[in-house]
Amino acid sequence: MTNERSTILVVEDDRATRTFLADNLTADGYELIATGSAREALRLVETRFPDLAIVDLGLPDRDGLDVLREIRAADGIATRIDPALPLLVLSGRVGELHRLRGFDRGADDVLGKPFSYPELRARVAALLRRSERRRDRGRMRVGPLEVDPAARTVALHGTRLDLSQREFALLRTLATDPVRVFTKDELLRNIWGFRAIGSTRTLDSHACRLRAKLSRDGERFVVNVWGVGYRLVDGPVGSRAAEAGVADEPESLEELDEPDEPSAAAPDEAGAS
Numbered sequence: 001m002t003n004e005r006s007t008i009l010v011v012e013d014d015r016a017t018r019t020f021l022a023d024n025l026t027a028d029g030y031e032l033i034a035t036g037s038a039r040e041a042l043r044l045v046e047t048r049f050p051d052l053a054i055v056d057l058g059l060p061d062r063d064g065l066d067v068l069r070e071i072r073a074a075d076g077i078a079t080r081i082d083p084a085l086p087l088l089v090l091s092g093r094v095g096e097l098h099r100l101r102g103f104d105r106g107a108d109d110v111l112g113k114p115f116s117y118p119e120l121r122a123r124v125a126a127l128l129r130r131s132e133r134r135r136d137r138g139r140m141r142v143g144p145l146e147v148d149p150a151a152r153t154v155a156l157h158g159t160r161l162d163l164s165q166r167e168f169a170l171l172r173t174l175a176t177d178p179v180r181v182f183t184k185d186e187l188l189r190n191i192w193g194f195r196a197i198g199s200t201r202t203l204d205s206h207a208c209r210l211r212a213k214l215s216r217d218g219e220r221f222v223v224n225v226w227g228v229g230y231r232l233v234d235g236p237v238g239s240r241a242a243e244a245g246v247a248d249e250p251e252s253l254e255e256l257d258e259p260d261e262p263s264a265a266a267p268d269e270a271g272a273s
Contacts, residue, residue: 006128009050010034011041011067012090013059017113021054024117025124038062042070046080049151052127054120057091057102064091065105072106082150086127090115140175142232145214145221147175156216166191167210170203174222174232183229 008025012018013036022032033048035041038059045053053071057064068089074081087109089102094112102110109123140147144157149172154161163171169191174182184200192202207230211222223233 005031006051007031007033007048008124009041009044009048009053011038011053011059011064012036012056014056017056020117021120025121028121030124036060038064038067041067042081045071045082045085049080049082050085051131052086052088052124054088054090054124055107057089057093057098064089065101068102068105068107080152084131084150086131088120088123088127090120140172142175142178142221144219145175147172156214161213163210163213164206166206167213170206170210170230171214171222171232174230178232181225181229181231185229187229 008030010018010021010025010032012021012034015036018034018036022034026032033044033050035044036059038061041053041055041059044050055064055067059067068087071081071085071087072083074083087107089107089110090113091098091102091110092113099110099112108127111120111123140149146155148154152168154163154168154171170187173187173190184203188199188203192199207222207224211220214221221232223231225231
């Protein structure tokens with residue numbers, strides 16, 4: 001087995017099959033969550049953060065293909081759904097057309113019923129191995145700061161930080177290229193959407209809050225390049241920022257203050273602006 005701590009979501013409307021999978025996968029050391037409906041499956045993906053989902057296509061409330069489509073269409077910002085979640089389709093629809101439709105909607109693997117449990121277990125392990133390699137490559141480290149987009153976590157000197165969803169999205173964007181200056185219009189477009197272009201107050205407020213949360217022992221992140229935008233600079237920036245002709249924004253949020261957003265770890269943040 002690849003990872004005994006991995007959590008698997010089983011989406012299967014047949015109770016006997018669902019129980020069989022839950023019992024056997026649990027015996028193999030996985031943590032299991034299970035449901036028989038598409039609606040509940042999407043809720044669990046967003047609130048329980050499974051490492052892999054096994055999805056049956058013949059669900060009572062919606063087609064399983066719709067579940068695949070919604071997961072792959074998620075943006076990872078306005079919703080907590082991970083669009084890169086490994087998806088194994090398990091279905092009695094074994095014809096070539098149905099298999100192709102599954103792959104087209106985002107399935108990573110397709111296994112027909114009836115199935116061999118040892119084969120299913122091997123396919124699950126293979127998907128988790130590939131997912132873990134992708135997740136490791138996706139982590140971003142900037143000095144003592146670590147950003148994990150897949151887990152939506154941020155740690156500074158090993159201490160986890162509590163960020164709102166927009167603060168996390170802003171940090172994730174800046175961390176992709178720490179010394180690059182991202183223009184304000186670019187950040188507003190990518191994080192808040194096209195309608196926010198020109199409304200820099202929201203961006204400035206979030207950048208100021210994010211900088212305050214990342215300040216520790218003289219280290220400063222989220223540097224404001226006046227008249228242009230922001231960049232992420234690892235470690236102390238003091239004199240280096242002055243040499244580069246950049247200046248930080250005021251520390252106070254009195255003139256920028258806006259209502260706090262939900263934490264990036266909060267289950268109900270999907271509806272946040």
